[in-house]
Amino acid sequence: MTSSTAKNTSKNVAPLDISVIQAFAQLSATVLDLDDLLVASLDILFQTFHYDILAVIFVDDETEELVVKAYKSDLPFNRLDKLPILISETIETGSLIHKEGLFLGKNLAEEQSCLIIPLTIGRLVIGALVTANLHPYEYPPQEKQLLTILASQMTVALTNAQLYKRTRE
Known part of the structure; x- marks a missing residue:
């Protein structure tokens, strides 16, 4: 089986092949602890794209405040x-x-770039x-496109991990 490769010299563009999607699928099927899943997800993204900042942010159900659930960067x-x-x-x-x-x-000395993708279940973010x-x-x-697909997979995996945690309590 061959994979298509993105042709770009940037440090961030990874091969646009099925292996990254497969890694997320395997992760969601094998890791049920929410914290472990978050760390492993960001590790895969970092190894694939080498972003300077990666984070998964949730909205607290009670306070509606943003909560940093996982973060990977040298910058606080x-x-x-x-x-x-x-x-x-x-x-929103x-x-x-x-x-x-x-x-x-x-x-911060130079300009930055960011991409923020909603984690959605149906219409609920x-x-x-x-x-x-x-x-x-x-x-x-x-x-x-690849990050949007991975965010969808991540949402399903995180939801499953949260449900698993609730059933164990």
Whole structure:
């Protein structure tokens, strides 16, 4: 079986093949602990795309505040003061947000880029998958498409893990 490959010299564009989707499918079938699933999901995304910032954000059911459930970056999340605004917009609209040439936080030397994908179950948005680069980066359409597919798989896996956790309590 052959796989198609995205032809782009950027460090972020991974082969657009089925192996990444298969890794997420296998993960969702074998990892039922929510925290382990979140960490493993971000690890796969980091190994595939090498983003500078990766996060999974949920909305707290009671307070309706954003909760960082998983985060992978050398930069502390609280330094990214514009990111919560964009995440809230994604969650409110249920739409993917792609921004280039903005400053996500104070004291960051160059412009950043981010892509925020809603995590949805039907029409209900439960959170967001956040990817960002600490440099200008134009996310190619095939990368956005792959990330949208992975976010859908992640949503199903996270929902299953939450249900599993509730049944064990």
